[in-house]
Amino acid sequence: MKNTKWALITGASAGIGAEFAQQLAAAGYSLLLVARREDKLLEIQSALQEKFNIECRYIVKDLSIPSANLEIFEFCHNNNIRISYLVNNAGYGVPGDFDSVDWETHHKMLQVMLTSVTELTHLFYPAMKAQREGFIINIASLAGLVIPTAGHTLYGAVKSYLIKFSHSLHLEAKDSNVHVTALCPGFTYSEFHDVNGTRGMVSKMSKKMWMKAEDVVAQGLAAVKQNQAVYVNGWRNRMIANLVKILPEKLVRFLMKGSIKKYRKR
Numbered sequence: 001m002k003n004t005k006w007a008l009i010t011g012a013s014a015g016i017g018a019e020f021a022q023q024l025a026a027a028g029y030s031l032l033l034v035a036r037r038e039d040k041l042l043e044i045q046s047a048l049q050e051k052f053n054i055e056c057r058y059i060v061k062d063l064s065i066p067s068a069n070l071e072i073f074e075f076c077h078n079n080n081i082r083i084s085y086l087v088n089n090a091g092y093g094v095p096g097d098f099d100s101v102d103w104e105t106h107h108k109m110l111q112v113m114l115t116s117v118t119e120l121t122h123l124f125y126p127a128m129k130a131q132r133e134g135f136i137i138n139i140a141s142l143a144g145l146v147i148p149t150a151g152h153t154l155y156g157a158v159k160s161y162l163i164k165f166s167h168s169l170h171l172e173a174k175d176s177n178v179h180v181t182a183l184c185p186g187f188t189y190s191e192f193h194d195v196n197g198t199r200g201m202v203s204k205m206s207k208k209m210w211m212k213a214e215d216v217v218a219q220g221l222a223a224v225k226q227n228q229a230v231y232v233n234g235w236r237n238r239m240i241a242n243l244v245k246i247l248p249e250k251l252v253r254f255l256m257k258g259s260i261k262k263y264r265k266r
């Protein structure tokens with residue numbers, strides 16, 4: 001019999017989200033995938049259904065449109081899909097200084113990466129709590145834990161928000177058997193840097209700083225299973241996150257001066 005436990009993954013058409021789909025399918029979950037590119041979703045749906053004999057459905061949604069979250073929730077309700085695993089993953093970077101980017105672009109980014117994550121969690125969390133079973137992974141970033149930089153102004157701010165929000169919810173959910181984790185990857189191979197036009201810059205970075213989406217996701221699934229509030233992927237990224245906590249900001253800024261200039265597009 002097919003698993004009736006459903007996982008909802010946003011941004012499942014590429015990169016880290018597509019890898020979550022792969023690994024949750026391997027674990028036997030039925031899947032509901034969300035993204036804008038239908039051709040990619042269709043390809044992933046066919047491949048996963050064939051390989052893992054799971055039920056896989058998708059909804060084409062642009063999460064920058066405010067009504068999308070409620071429409072996803074209603075789709076689940078109307079199709080008797082009970083979500084017990086929510087992966088809020090969709091996201092992208094917006095290069096440039098704050099005032100060089102138009103408000104529409106900032107607004108859409110906040111809708112996709114901040115409001116949608118919060119609203120989808122608000123929609124699906126109560127049923128998980130009532131069933132006393134659920135997993136929520138919010139994909140944040142190492143950028144949410146390190147010092148702020150000039151350029152990509154809202155990215156670090158949004159990811160810091162996701163870390164704090166997830167951590168608070170993690171504490172609230174403790175007695176209801178709902179596990180909530182903010183996952184903080186560092187540089188990860190995906191389409192992310194092609195989409196924001198920084199591939200040329202970031203590919204100069206040492207290969208040691210890069211992780212495969214496969215490893216990021218396997219660690220994320222283990223972290224939420226163990227109910228860790230915040231999980232930073234990879235020992236190098238964890239070392240950076242810890243150093244930032246203990247060293248004076250001026251020293252960190254001095255040490256990172258060269259790399260910030262090299263890898264942040266303004």
Ligand SMILES: NC(=O)c1ccc[n+]([C@@H]2O[C@H](COP(=O)([O-])OP(=O)(O)OC[C@H]3O[C@@H](n4cnc5c(N)ncnc54)[C@H](OP(=O)(O)O)[C@@H]3O)[C@@H](O)[C@H]2O)c1
Nearest residue numbers: 011013014015016035036037063090091187188190191192
């Ligand atoms: N790669 C890294 O180095 C890195 C590091 C730290 C954190 N992260 C975070 O990891 C998450 C996944 O990124 P990734 O690296 O896997 O990037 P990616 O390969 O570019 O995938 C991004 C996903 O988000 C979806 N998406 C983007 N805008 C959307 C919208 N308006 N509505 C619905 N879906 C949308 C894309 O699908 P469609 O284009 O089909 O809509 C795609 O499936 C993001 O939250 C990112 O901030 C990435």
